[in-house]
Structures are given as C-alpha cells and as structure tokens.
Amino acid sequence: MARGTKEKKKNALLSGLREIGTTFKEGDIKTRLSYFIFGLGPILRGQILIGVTLLLCEVLFIVYMAAFGWGYLSKITTLGTTLTHKVGRKTVYGDNSFLILLFGVLSVFAVMALIAVWYLNVKENRKEELLLKEGKTLPTNKAVFMSLFDENFHKTLLAIPVTGIFVFTVLPIAFMILVAFTNYDKNHQSPSNLFTWVGLDNFKNILSFGTQGMGSTFVRVLAWTLVWAFLATFVDYFLGLGVAMLINKKGIKFKKLWRTILVLTIAVPQFVSLLYIMRLFAPDGLINGYLIKWGLIKSYIPFWADPMLARITILVVNIWIGIPYMMLITTGILMNIPEDLYESARIDGASGWQMFRRITLPYMMFVTGPYLLTQFTGNLNNFNVIYLLTQGRPQSMSLKGNAGNTDLLVTWLYKMTVNETNYKMAAVIGIMVFIVTAVVMLSVYNRLPSVRDEEGFQ
Amino acid sequence: MKKRLVSVLMAATVLATLFTGCGGKKSDFGSGEVKVWVADNVVDFTNNQINEFKKAHPEFDGYTFNVEATGEGDAAGNMITDVKAGADIYVFAQDQIARLVSAGALEEVEPENAKKVKAENDAGAVAAATVGEKLYAYPITSDNGYFLYYDKSVVKDPSTLEGIIADCEAAGKNFYFEANSGWYQTAFFFGAGAQLSYETDDAGNFTKCNASYASPEGVVALKEIIEVTSSKAFKNGSAISNATDVGAIVDGTWDAEAVKEVFGDNYACSKLPSFEGADGKTYQMSGFGGFKLLGVKPQEDENKLAVCDALAEFLSSEEVQLARYEAVNWGPSNLKAQQSDVVKADVALSALADQLQYTIPQGQYPGEYWDLAKSLGDSVIAGEISAASSDDDLNKALSDFQTTCESYAK
Amino acid sequence: MKKKRAIENAVTYAVLIIISIIWLFPFVGLVLQSFRSYATEYGGMVNYLVPKSFSLDNYKFLFSGETNYVRWYANTLIIAFFVALFQTIIILCVSYALSRMRFTGRTFLMKFWLILGMFPGFLTMICLYFLLKQFGLTQEGAVPGLILVSIASSGMQYYVCKGFFDTIPKALDEAARIDGASRARIFVSMILPIIKPIIIYTALVAFMAPWCDYVFASYVAFGHDPSYNVAVAMTRWVWTNDYQGYFTRFCAGGVLISVPVTLLFMFLQKYYVEGVTGGAVKG
DSSP: OHHHHHHHHHHHHHHHHHHHHHHHHHOOHHHHHHTTSTTHHHHHTTOHHHHHHHHHHHHHHHHHIIIIIHHHHTTTTTTOOOOOEEETTEEEOOOOHHHHHHHHHHHHHHHHHHHHHHHHHHHHHHHHHHHHHTTOOOOOHHHHHHHTTTTTHHHHHHHHHHHHHIIIIIHHHHHHHHHTTBOOSTTSOTTTSOOOBOTTHHHHHHTOOSSSSSHHHHHHHHHHHHHHHHHHHHHHHHHHHHHHHHHHSTTOOOHHHHHHHHHHHHHSOHHHHHHHHHHHTSTTSHHHHHHHHTTSOSSOOOTTTSHHHHHHHHHHHHHHHHHHHHHHHHHHHHHHSOHHHHHHHHHTTOOHHHHIIIIIHHHHHHHHHHHHHHHHHHHHTOHHHHHHHTTTOOBOTTOOTTOBTTOOHHHHHHHHHHTSOOHHHHHHHHHHHHHHHHHHHHHHHTTOHHHHOTTTTO | OHHHHHHHHHHHHHHHHHHOOOOOOOSTTOOEEEEEEEOGGGHHHHHHHHHHHHHHOGGGTTEEEEEEEOOHHHHHHHHHHOTTTSOSEEEEEGGGHHHHHHTTOOOOOOHHHHHHHHHHBOHHHHHHTEETTEEOEEEEEOOOOOEEEEETTTOSOTTBHHHHHHHHHHHTOEEEOOTTOHHHHHHHHHHHTOOEEEEEOTTSOEEEEEEOOSSHHHHHHHHHHHHHHTSTTEEOOOOGGGOOSEEEEEEOGGGHHHHHHHHGGGEEEEOOOEEEOTTSOEEEOOOEEOOEEEEEOOOSOHHHHHHHHHHHHHHTSHHHHHHHHHHHOOOBOBHHHHHSHHHHTOHHHHHHHHHHTTSEEOOOOOHHHHHHHHHHHHHHHTTSSOTTSOHHHHHHHHHHHHHHHHHTOO | OHHHHHHHHHHHHHHHHHHHHHHHHHHHHHHHHHTSOTTTSOOSSOSOSSOSSOOOHHHHHHTTTSSOHHHHHHHHHHHHHHHHHHHHHHHHHHHHHHHHOOOTTHHHHHHHHHHHTTSOGGGGHHHHHHHHHHTTOSGGGHHHHHHHHHHHTGGGOOHHHHHHHHHSOHHHHHHHHHTTOOHHHIIIIIIHHHTHHHHHHHHHHHHHGGGGOOHHHHHHHTTOGGGOOHHHHHHHHHHOTTSTTOHHHHHHHHHHHHHHHHHHHHHTHHHHHHHHHHHHHHO
16 A cells, blocks of 8 residues: 555656656657746737746746845855954954755745646646647636635645745744754854754753653653643543532533633643642642641642652643533533433433443543543643743752743743753754654554544444 | 845845945034933933933034933843844843853954042952953942842841741741842751852853852851741742732842832841751851943944943043932942942941952853753752752752853853 | 432532633632722732722823733734735635645645645744845834735634635535636635635634734834734733732723723634634544
8 A cells, every 4th residue: 555655656657757848859849848937838829817926936037036036045055254353443244054054944845836836837738738739719817816715725725824834934934843853952042153063962962861861851751741741631521520410410500601711721720820829829829828827737839949849730730721621521522422422321220430430431532532532632832831830840959941840842942942042952842742642643543443443333 | 027126125125224334423422322221210310321421522412312221130131132233332131241241242442441440449340340350341230139028027136047037938028039039048958058159251252150158158058048948927028019019029139129119117128137047057148249330332433433432431430420310220330439428328238248248240141041040040949859858869950950050161 | 310400400500600700700819900000019029919099090091092902902903904904815816726626736835835834933933024124124113014914924824714715615616617707706706605604703703813912013013002912011010020000000000901802702703603613623
C-alpha cells in the first residue's frame, strides 16, 4: 500500500516532467515563448485575465528578487559577515543576521512559488492549445472570472486564509526551525552582533546529560509536562462527568442555576480569575490568612513555594477551570444515551454503579475519545494556567536553564525567549514539543475505539 | 496561484517600507523623536523636567520627546528584544548593564559628560555605571539598597535578627525578607564574609568570577537563611503593598511612603541587624548597594546622539536629582545632592546610609546569577535544603552554586 | 424506596451547594476586595474577606486619568470586535470550502494544517514580532498588528465549524446547483442562514480570546503604554513591584472587564454549549 502510493507519486512527477517536455515540443511559438515570459500564450490567445495574472507573478518575483530578496538570499550561507562598527560616535550597523535568515527563507519560498507558477503556466498553455486543436473555443474572460464564484469558488474562499497562514505561521515556523541550527542567543543578538550556523550543537546540548548539558532538566520538564497533561485531562474529565450526572439526576431542581454558576469560570477572563487565585493561595493570601485565624495551622502553607505542593495546587486550580467545560460537554452527550439501555439494565437488577461502568462510561469514552485526545494535546501546551499561577516556579538548584519545578515545555520555551533571549534553545524546545505532540497524536489516534470501529454504538 | 500572488505583493510592501525613511532636516541638529523610558511613577516628573530642558536648549527645537512608562525591570529586556524599536534614553537597574552593553543597547558616555559624571557622583555609582574601563551610563540614584523598616510597637530592639524575629513571633506579626532573590540573599552571604563578584571586559563579557560561597563562611550564611525561613513569622517577600500584618520588612527607599502609611506613628527604620551564626560568632548583615542608571542607546545619527547626550546629562544633574528626590523620594547619587539638608533629614535614607558602610557596591552580575540565586532560595524555602541537611549536603549545594557561578564567566 | 430517593437528593443538593460555593468564592472575593480602599486598609490580599468600609476609590482611580485604563479597555474591545468579525468570516470561508467542495490539494491542506497546529505558538513569537515591525504594526501600531496576527492564522481553526457544515445534507446544494445557482450564491443565501448557531459560537469564542491575550500582546506592544490591552497593562499591577498598592485596583479593573464579557457570554450561552458539545462529539 505504502509502496503503491510512493510509486504513484513518482509516476506523477515523471509524467509532470514529461508533459513539460511534450508541451514544449508540440507547442506553437506562443507556448514556447511562455516558457520565458509567463502568460504570454494566454494573453495572445485572448485569455487576458489568466495571462496577466501569470505575467504579474513573474514580474513581481523579478522585482522582489532584484530589489530585495537576492540581497538576503545571497548571504544565507553565512548569515552575514559585516560587523557593526563606529564612525566617530555614530553607530553603523552591519549585516542583520535575523533579517537575512528571515527574508532568505522568504526568498526560498518565493523561488518555489515561482517554479509552481511556471508549471501552472505551462499546463495552462497546453490546455488551451489542445482545446483549440479540437476546434473548441476558449472560455471568455468573464466566464473565467465568474468561475471564481462557482466551480473555482474554493480558490476565492481560501486565498486569504492560505496566504495569512503562510505569512504568519508557515514562514515563522520554517524560520524558527532553522534558528535551532544557529547560535542565536544573547551573545549573538541582531542587529549589533551576528549569529551563524552551528549544525546540531543545540540538539546535542539538550540531549547531553553531563554537568553542562540540559539533558536531565529537559527530561524532568518533559516528564512533568506529560504527567500534568494526563492528570489535567482525566481528573477533570471524570469529575466533570460526575458533576454533570449530579446535575442531571432526576428530581434535582434548578438545573440551569447550577450550570450557570459553573460556567462563570469560562466567562470571566482567565488573567483576572487566575491572578486572583494566585494571590488567594499566597503565603499572605486569604486562604492561609483564614486557616491561621481559625487556628487550623500555625504557620502558612507554602502553596506555591514547595515543588510538590505547587504542582498539586495547580492541578486543583485547574480542576476549577476544567470541570465546567467537561460538565457542558458531557451533559449534552449524557442526554443522548438511549434510555432503554438503562431500563433493561434496571430490569436485570443492575446497581447504579454497575450501570455507570457498563453503559455510561463506555458510551462516553467512545463518543469523546477524539475530544479527549485534543484535550490532552491542548493541556501539553496549557500556557495560561501554569504561567499565570506560578510562572513555572519554584525554581530549583537541580534544574538548568532557568526552568522551574512546575514549568511545562511551553512555559520554559516562553521564558527562554522573553527573559533569556536564548532563541536557539527555545527553538530546539519548540521542535521537541512538536515531536512529543505528534508522537502522542499518531500513537493514540489510530487506537481510538471510535476511529477503529465507526459503527460501534450507532 | 492566488496565494502566491499575494505573498509576492506582501514582500513588495515589505520592500517599500524599507525605503521610506527619515524626513527632511530643520535646524543644525535636524529633527527627530527621542523616546524616553522611565518607571510609571516618574513619568509626569520626567515630562516636567524635559520641558525645562527644552526651554534651556532652543537649538533642539526640531526634536520631540516622548516619555513612556516602562519600569526599570522591563526596560532592559525590552531593549534587548529589539534595540532599534527601544527607547533612546532609558532608566535601568545597574545589574542589567553588562547584558545591555553586550547586546549593543548602550552607547558610551560622551567624554566631556563622562568627566563630569565621574567627578560629581559617588564612587560606587560610577563603578556601577562602568563596564571594563568605559563609562556606559549616567547614575541618577544611589538608593537601590535595602535596610530594615519596623513597627516600633512590635520590634523593641532592631539590632539583632534573633530579637526581631522573636518579637514578631510573639506579636503574631510577619517578618518579610525576600530569601529567594539574589539581591537580598547577599545580606547573609556577604555578611558572613563570603564573596561573589565578576570582572567584565569592555564589551560586557564576563571574564572572571571571584567566588567563595563554598566555604565555612558560606555555610554559616546558608544555615542562617535556613533558620530565618523556618520561623513561623517569616514571609518571603519585599513589597510592602503585598504584605499583610507586617512587623518588620527588609525593603528599600522606594517603599518608604507606603511603609509610613502602614506603620503610621510606629514607623521606624534602621540599618540591617546582626545575627549570631551557627558557629557562635556575631555577623553584621551586609548586602548590595545599588544604583539606578540612565542609558543612551547607540544612534545612527550623530546629531540625535548629541541631543540624547545633553538630555541624559541634564536628567542626571544635581538639580534634577534633588527635584526627583522631592517628587518621588529617590535618593540621589550626586554627591552635592546627597549633602543637602532635605536629603539628610530623611529617616529612610539615613538608615540606608548607615547600612551602606556594610554593603558592597553592586558590580556586574550575569543574568543567570539572579535565576540561580532564586533557585537556591526556592530550594531553601521548599525545604529541599533544610536544618536537617548535613553539613556535607550544604557544602555540596554551595559548591554546586559556586561552580555554576564560575561557569558563567569565560 | 421513596425515603432512599429523598436522602439521595438531599446529599446531591448538599454537594451541589458546596461546589457552587467553591466556584463562586474567587469571584465574590474579587468583587469584595475591589471595594476595599488601599488608603484606609493596607495590605495586598488581607486576611479578611469583607472590607471594613466600602469605598469606590479603586473605581474612581481607574477613570481618574492617572493611568490609561480607559484606553486599554478600548484597545481590547476594538481588538476583540475586529478579531471576532474577521475570524468568523475566515473560518466560515474555510469550512465551506473544505466541507462542500472537492478539489486537488484539499486533503493535503487539511493534513498540513494539522501538522502546523502541533508546533507551539510561542515558538514563532520573535519572528512574528519582526514581521509585524516591517509593516509598522508594533508598539504604536500594536492594536492593528494584534488584530492582523489573530485573524491571519485563524483559518486553521475550522474543525468545529466544518463539523457543522458536514451535517447539512449535500443534497440541498446539488438541488440548488441544478437550478443554476452558483456556489457563492448557495453559500451566502442558503447555507449561512441555517448555520446561525455556529456563526454565533465562532464569533463568541473569537471575541473572548483577546481579553486574555497576555503573551503576544505584551511582546508586540512593549514599551508603548497606550497600545497595551487590559491583560498586559494589568498583570503589571500584580507582578511588578513598581506598582505599590495596586492589588485592589487590579480587582476593580478585573471586575469591570469581567462584567460585560460575562453578561455577553451568559446571554449567548446556549450557542456556546451547542458549539462545544458539537465540536467534542465530532472530534
């Protein structure tokens, strides 16, 4: 199967190349000229709209490269060599490694885009020629334009989203992946200093377990990240399910009221509620204050200062955040469980607990499996809860790189970017987060009951 | 296809923005905008002073001055993120200076001004503004140190730490000390006689570390920190506004007004107390004496640089330092201003002055040091290192600490 | 049997009441502390809940012009409004294209976006900052900059919305196409009216997010106080020692932010519930 697709792809590539060849061989002069001047063929054949668009792409590319892109692209192998220096007391900035890398990457994308446009251009010529040869007429410009609202409507719909994602997601991610292979940190900061390629040094650093390497810190932060994501997902899930069942119990009144109270936590912006809760658990916060006042404890409980306690407190606060979502979701699904399943179980004399284990739970797990998975990966990157509550603290002598005991990989990444300007290691950690997420996704997704057996409960 | 078109268009726009630059020139000094970053509470004060400055210097007509609120804590980080978008003149705490110099965010002080700054400010402040052999900033305060504020009705004798804590415990009040801060911790370490300092070259790189934390003195200090933090009166912190039921707090002059309000008639200040070490000897608590500095960013235009130099010189001058003291209570670094009657009459500044003889002027420390020290403090507060730890454990913790400190210098 | 049921219900009520107290406690505390004047009752978070005397000092402070609070509020509102508007449009476009149309590259696009989504967002922070800077959309221009960034990548959040589109029978489209309606016409005049709940859900979620955006907003707007949003400006009051006695002001500011957002949310709660449950069931 896998080999089949590979083969297919290879064939597609070959036939694509062959088509470029035959188009040139069998094409008329208009087509052949189009190989160099994009869209010339369509323009001459009256397809102004398509032709001009193609030509515009080429012109823009040339202008971009000549005036801007090439200057950066040509330096991408060294990331700049001219140092910043002084003339008198004036500062003359040298090469900016950051911009060289950023626009170098953009230029590479531009070249790839040009090749793709060129290929489309060739195909368009071929299509038109074949149509004319068969004696058919080409669609009018108006028809071509109108097709953007009908059979080509997806191009209109997706043009802006795809461009936006390209510029603000794809380009930055490509850039940051490359940063992981440079020495871009506080000692090599643009624009005053240059940075350059260092190969795999940063990856070696994060995977080395000596006294200098970050290996052991990375493993510890990763372990807590996984434990956190697991507990935050499943504890909240079951408690949320429990609360939902309580509220939906027959004979319980004011269902809407209970739900509304819980839902408040979703409505109030988290930076307000979490910062308040952070202070609530502080040594001189309300909770410690009251406990001391009532004589329950002698000295304050270090909710945020003790590593273990801090982790537990975060998990508890996260329950406060998480239950309402889970309650909402599970309520909807609980109502969908066919009542007759319970009826027949009751006739068989099943207890409440047995019904929960045999009917409710399997049904819920089946339906919400994929959701739990996304929830899990979301928790792997749950920045707000951790950062607003502890900023990853408390720190510890045994953790390197400014990491704290409650840091997730993402909060660690954030602190490295903002506090340490250690961009190279931040990039490496970012790639690690990606790998972890991808591995979890891939290994779990195919084992989900609802994916494996789509008919199961229907 | 459309998406590619748009991406190329976007790139063209990028290009266009690169070519539009500065406008025309007006007077000899040209025109432009000077961006100034100061802490929120001195924005108004700084604006007023800049108006004075503009009156005195009509030749800088072409320039507009924008004062924006960016505290000393954030200024350095923001400058380093993007030097070009950062302020032209900004206030920062001196522990950031090496980082700023190595990131190219500080211009050397103009030679004429440098002579003046060196002659008029206290030696510690000048040293703090110097990296390698070069002066990189204009000192504006010499009050970034800490001492003891206490409630007279709670603490009877502020001269010994044991007494203060006992009094607080007895009264059910809290003793605030920020044990997980590299800045406050040194009160114990330096007090016990341990050392930690760095040497830098002109570019702000750390070349050498002189440390003796892994020593009997270091152990004395660490044991004392452990003892203090284990008291039920102890609360970790140094911000009066976040404190509750304060009996005593180790804090700086910037909180003087707030503390006065909290303690009311029982307001009192003192130098830091002494403590009895685990070895039975008595040690006076030490710490850092620190400074706020004013920096000028490297400029691509010499005229603008001249304007910035002049403004920085003005904002750090004797008159402005005195006016700043009167407006927001910041203790001056200018020697003449320090000798003025108003400053000398200030209780908090006098306590700080008493403490100053025991402190060490804060030199340059790598950014990682502060994180490392926070880790050490957190470990103590969390009880990972506690009274139950053996001397070997303490020695190991301290020698790890010292080795890591040394690894920051290359 | 009846007695047992009654006991069970009583226990359930007790549990629900305890839960309600726990869930409401922080909000009650927040509101109460916002009425405590720092001038008469010192302390960050004091060890009593009800202030000794009620005062409106903190609220007065917010509108006194001493800070840019009103400006921050307006910034956040503007960001939230435009993000909600454009993000909804973009998500609807993407969902329609991916749900109703079949074209080459469709599955590739979906898979590619799924993979992109596995990279942590903060990774690209510095890069986005400098990209925006090229367009002059940082510091002074941070508000439009933040809007641009939020909507630019919103196409990737199509899952829930597409799930809804998928439930609308394709036969509807086919019938209309036979009658000669174009895709665009079907989208605008047939599909949009029947998916009102999901439109409201999408807009609501998009509207709520900017109120919490601390991370990126602080990075883009740094050093320029008038373009901060509420989250960036007000976390300083809690985290930075420069701000003495601001905790109760933070509470007051927090209350003023929470009230309208919460009311809006409660008002549209029905749609929100529909959206999340729909999204969860479809994965």
